Amino acid sequence: IHLTQSPSSLSASVGDRVTITCRASQDISSHLAWYQQKPGKAPKLLIYAASTLQSGVPSRFSGSGSGTDFTLTISSLQPEDFATYYCQQLNSYPLTFGGGTKVEIK
Amino acid sequence: EVQLLESGGGLVQPGGSLRLSCTTSGFTFSNYAMSWARQAPGKGLEWVAVISGGGGSIYYADSVKGRFTISRDNSKNTLYLQMNSLRAEDTAVYYCAKVMVQPGRTIRPFDFWGQGTLVTVSS
Numbered sequence: 001i002h003l004t005q006s007p008s009s010l011s012a013s014v015g016d017r018v019t020i021t022c023r024a025s026q027d028i029s030s031h032l033a034w035y036q037q038k039p040g041k042a043p044k045l046l047i048y049a050a051s052t053l054q055s056g057v058p059s060r061f062s063g064s065g066s067g068t069d070f071t072l073t074i075s076s077l078q079p080e081d082f083a084t085y086y087c088q089q090l091n092s093y094p095l096t097f098g099g100g101t102k103v104e105i106k
Numbered sequence: 107e108v109q110l111l112e113s114g115g116g117l118v119q120p121g122g123s124l125r126l127s128c129t130t131s132g133f134t135f136s137n138y139a140m141s142w143a144r145q146a147p148g149k150g151l152e153w154v155a156v157i158s159g160g161g162g163s164i165y166y167a168d169s170v171k172g173r174f175t176i177s178r179d180n181s182k183n184t185l186y187l188q189m190n191s192l193r194a195e196d197t198a199v200y201y202c203a204k205v206m207v208q209p210g211r212t213i214r215p216f217d218f219w220g221q222g223t224l225v226t227v228s229s
Binding site: 094 | 213
């Protein structure tokens with residue numbers, strides 16, 4: 001299952017609302033997770049089952065979608081949110097990740 | 107506190123072998139599936155393999171099937187990745203990850219990751 005993320009990068013300011021999309025090549029129901037990765041660090045789980053916030057993750061992060069189209073939204077971008085974001089499908093093996101979206105400071 | 111620590115990375119020639127280890131603490135290791143993922147320099151994430159808590163269920167990415175072997179020693183709380191017939195395209199940071207519990211699902215996301223170990227395949 002191929003995952004296409006868009007955009008591949010974006011520039012935004014603190015306080016902006018940011019939306020990242022992930023499109024699956026086939027129906028994956030709600031079996032999608034989102035991760036955040038900062039340079040030189042391991043990925044961190046943000047959201048699973050398309051819209052369930054992982055424990056400890058700020059509520060400004062939210063996920064939505066089902067089937068083939070999914071969205072990660074950051075309601076008000078904070079300085080610590082500048083990072084690369086990946087989606088991952090958990091519908092079937094082999095597991096796959098999207099190509100990533102780098103969120104940079106405008 | 108959950109901790110995952112990878113080791114065993116390094117420089118290896120094409121065609122060579124390497125075994126990675128992931129020592130864990132802070133959770134009941136045998137109760138959780140574990141996985142390996144990798145990231146080539148400047149590139150995105152790629153899933154490599156997963157093994158169930160008891161070791162009886164294993165899946166691989168097509169890119170490593172037949173060359174890599176995932177295993178675990180529950181008495182030592184340690185996960186392994188034996189990598190044979192290494193190629194230049196296997197050069198990456200290799201992460202081990204703990205698979206989270208998610209009722210009703212057999213395929214689940216990764217809730218904790220190690221810091222990674224770098225494998226470089228070059229002559």
